[in-house]
Amino acid sequence: xxxxxxxxxxxxxxxxxxxxxxxxGLRAALRALGATVHVVPVIRVLxxxxxxxxxxxxASLGRYDWVVFTSRNGVRALAQWAARGDAGWPAxxxxxxxxxxxxxxxxxxxxxxxxxxxxxxxxxxxxSFRQQGVRGARVLVVRAQQARDVLxxxxxxxxxxxxxxxxYRTEPAYNEAERLxxxxxxxxxxxxxxxxxxxxxALRLCGDAGLLRSVPxxxxxxVTAxxxxxxxxxxxxxxxxxxxxxxxxxxxxxxxxxxxxAR
Numbered sequence: 001x002x003x004x005x006x007x008x009x010x011x012x013x014x015x016x017x018x019x020x021x022x023x024x025g026l027r028a029a030l031r032a033l034g035a036t037v038h039v040v041p042v043i044r045v046l047x048x049x050x051x052x053x054x055x056x057x058x059a060s061l062g063r064y065d066w067v068v069f070t071s072r073n074g075v076r077a078l079a080q081w082a083a084r085g086d087a088g089w090p091a092x093x094x095x096x097x098x099x100x101x102x103x104x105x106x107x108x109x110x111x112x113x114x115x116x117x118x119x120x121x122x123x124x125x126x127x128s129f130r131q132q133g134v135r136g137a138r139v140l141v142v143r144a145q146q147a148r149d150v151l152x153x154x155x156x157x158x159x160x161x162x163x164x165x166x167x168y169r170t171e172p173a174y175n176e177a178e179r180l181x182x183x184x185x186x187x188x189x190x191x192x193x194x195x196x197x198x199x200x201x202a203l204r205l206c207g208d209a210g211l212l213r214s215v216p217x218x219x220x221x222x223v224t225a226x227x228x229x230x231x232x233x234x235x236x237x238x239x240x241x242x243x244x245x246x247x248x249x250x251x252x253x254x255x256x257x258x259x260x261x262a263r
Contacts, residue, residue: 006034007032007033007034007035008033008034008252008255008256009030009033009034009035009251009252009255009256010034010035011034012034012035012036012189012190012255012256013035013036013037013038013187013188013189013190014030014035014036014037014038014188014189014190014191014192014251014255015037015038015040015183015184015188015190015191015192015215016030016037016038016039016040016192017040017041017042017043017191017192017193017194017198017202018039018041018192018194018198019041019043019044019045020039020041022194022244023039023041024039025244026039026192026244026247026248027039029244029245029248030248030251033248033252035251035255038183038188040176040179040180040183041173041176042172042173042176042180042198042201042202042205043170043171043172043173043195043197043198043201044170044171044172044173045073045168045169045170046168046169046170046171047077047168047169048077048145048166048167048168048169049145049166049169050166053165053166054077054078054081054142054165054166054167055081057078057140057142057163057165058078058080058081058082059081061082061089061090061093061140062090062093063138064093064138064139064140064163065092065093065094065134065137065138065139066093066094066095066096066134066137066138066139066140066160067093067094067095067096067139067140067142068095068096068097068098068125068139068140068141068142068143068151068155069095069096069097069098069102069105069106069142070098070102070122070141070142070143070144070147070151071098071102071143071144072101072102072104072105073144073167073168074102074142074143074144074167074168075097075102075105075106075109075142076105077142077167077168078142078167079109089110089111089112094112094114094115095111095112095113095114095115096113096114096115096116096125096128096129097113097115097116098116098117098120098121098122098125099116099120099242099243100116100120100243101243101244103116115128115129115132116128119242120221120241120242120243121221121222121223121242122148122150122151122154122223123150123154125151125154126150126151126154126155126158129154129155129158129160130158133158134155134158134159134160135158135159135160136159136160136161137159137160137161138160138161138163139155139160139161139162139163140163140165141155141162141163141164141165142165142167143164143165143166143167144166144167144168144169144170144197145166145168145169145170146169146170146197148223152164170197170201171201172200172201172204172205173201173205174204174205176205177205177206177207180202180205180206181205181206181207181208181211184206184211184212184215185211188215189216189255190215190216190217190218190236190237190251190254190255191212191215191216191217191218192217192218192219192220192247192251193217193218193219193220193224193228194219194220194224194247195220195224196223196224196227198224199224199227199228199231199233200227200231203231209231209232212233213231213232213233213234214234215233215234216234216236216254217233217234217235217236217237218235218236218237218238218239218247218250218251218254219235219237219238219239219247219250220239220242220243220244220246220247220250221238221239221242221246222238225238236254237250237251237253237254238250
């Protein structure tokens with residue numbers, strides 16, 4: 001039998017910085033293309049410092065017209081406190097999700113998804129609500145404790161009554177600092193980032209910012225890419241679609257040639 005053809009990432013080494021559960025999916029996709037992949041989760045996902053507002057919102061979902069999820073973590077956190085079964089989702093309560101992964105997590109719980117923007121960023125979601133019309137609507141935004149205010153401020157500008165609850169928080173995974181530094185010193189061709197919080201955490205874990213700033217970076221979307229650029233990182237590729245699949249394609253463009261970020 002002849003040798004299997006090499007994948008487009010054969011001989012390349014990629015650092016994945018996502019939390020373990022999400023990082024494994026990205027590792028598998030990159031390995032299937034021939035890459036050597038190191039998964040070092042640089043952030044930990046924790047409950048909010050004060051979980052009471054989330055519990056209260058989950059117990060009274062019927063008083064809202066819309067619930068907006070900005071991540072799978074938010075979906076799962078609300079689900080911990082929301083009523084289960086067919087009677088658990090109030091009639092007339094509509095759901096907006098910022099992207100397909102969040103929508104999938106919502107649908108897996110049996111909850112409907114009524115709105116998802118064409119581009120998976122807060123600005124595009126606000127535009128989608130503008131087309132829907134939400135003046136006077138009661139909107140619950142379920143998000144990270146640390147997050148941009150683009151979404152709630154945009155909804156309020158459209159006349160919505162917005163309540164924001166923290167579903168979770170993130171912090172640097174300090175127990176991964178030594179491993180991250182070791183992987184970077186060993187050498188990688190590219191590091192991937194899927195959130196601004198991951199960039200901040202990685203810089204904290206590195207101690208020596210130059211260690212990370214010497215590595216080319218691929219980002220899942222423009223918000224993350226802007227944060228990386230502000231931090232002085234070398235952004236060589238940005239996903240065209242802000243999903244895991246889009247990030248994989250960005251890595252291939254950067255490392256296997258074909259335009260943006262080719263090395």
